[in-house]
Amino acid sequence: MGEVSRGARALVVCPDIRGQRHDLDADSRLEEACGLALAIGIEVVESFILPVRDVKPNLLFGAGQVENIATQCTLHEAELVVVDGALSAIQQRNLEEKLGRKVIDRTGLILEIFGERAATAEGRLQVELAHLDYQQSRLVRSWTHLERQRGGFGFLGGPGETQIEADRRMIRQRMGRLRKELEQVRKTRTLHRERRGRAPWPVIALVGYTNAGKSTLFNRLTGSDVMAEDLLFATLDPTMRAISLPGVEKAILSDTVGFISDLPTQLVAAFRATLEEVTGADLILHVRDIANPASAAQKAQVLEVLADLGVVARSAGEGGEGQIPILEVWNKWDLLDEERAEALQPLVDGDDVIAAISAVTGHGIDRLLGDLGHMLTQQAKTQEFLLPVSDGRRIAWLHAHGDVLQDAEAGEGPEGPLRRLVVRLNPKELGQFESL
Secondary structure (H helix, E strand, C coil): CCCCCCCCCEEEEEEECCCCCCCHHHHHHHHHHHHHHHHCCCEEEEEEEEEEECCCCCCCCCHHHHHHHHHHEEEEECCEECCCCCHHHHHHHHHHHHHHHEEEHHHHHHHHHHHHCCCCCHHHHHHHHHHHHHHCCCCCCCCCCCCCCCCCCCCCCCCCCHHHCCCHHHHHHHHHHHHHHHHHHHHHHHHHHHHHHHHCCCCEEEECCCCCHHHHHHHHCCCCCCCCCCCCCCCCCCCCEEEEEECCEEEEEEEEEEEECCCHHHHHHCHHHHHHHHCCCCCCEEEEEEECCHHHHHHCCCCCCCCCCCCEEEECCCCCCCCCEEEEEEEEEHHCCCHHHHHHHHHCCCCEEEECCCCCCCCCCHHHHHHHHHHHHHEEEEEEEEEEECCHHHHHHHHHHHHEEEEEEEEECCCEEEEEEEEEHHHHHHHHCCCC
């Protein structure tokens, strides 16, 4: 068994198990699996769907199918087999023995991508915790053939990875320490979020399926250069920048990790702290790759993850206490053929919570900015305040944070001369003013 690394030649197999429900069809799942492999620098030499009528507990596939995989590996000189599904430790080990090649399942592959992409200390903690959780469910000794050449976590590279050789007790101890560190990170993040909550600026969270174009849109709106490539999971760590919108002096735009179907449970748990940024947002921007045939299924997946986080998103026009308004952004409009664009245009025109854009070309961006400004200001109500002239702090706050429509003298009060201010404030700003 040779060492496997970036540039490895891989065979991607998508098991289509009878009776198993998926949001995406087998072709879309296979395409996504190939995209995941490419995202980690693996060369996909062949890919195919294998129908599985009865799952074999020891191998997943039938004996004939395993032979077929082995033949394809020899034919295409593949040194790695990627199975787009969850393999038990026994199935993985048995397949490796039968095929004489490294076998990695969907969870292992996604963990590998996250391990490579995590840039912040928090991201690395989350990835390591997810890796250890995954590893402890495996037969630890089965990893000893994985010689490593580089540091970090994962299954595709170098020697001396202590977790792989460690026993389960050491893994559990390490997981305990990581959880404590992550809890500390979560508390810090909550404090930052509360501090931002006291600040006057609304927060807009970008969410969407991986590779929908969130980071490209983020860069377009903020003039930043966040990594944005045609890759699955190009962005992992949350990024925040200030932007100005029509009627809104300043708003904070937050880019988050992309969602994906069948995201490993280890990662959902580990990245909860990162995704919690969405729960404190004033507005959610749901970016969809409208040119992708599986766009509707991807939308369902995103809304499911938001619901798991306890976020109740609602369309802008609907009411609902404690719910976050959502604006749907149909990105990659420039990739639609003329017929499809014409069919979708009436839906965009007839709905004020859908914006059709191309983050790459800039099509529809001005209208999107206008929609964002309108959604953030439409909840604002006109309030009237009588304040003593001596209360300079609160008068200055209203001028800085509200839309002051009138500011005039209003006679004398018990504390001296009064001023009458008529100000338009949204509910968040009114709450902040009242807490002064």
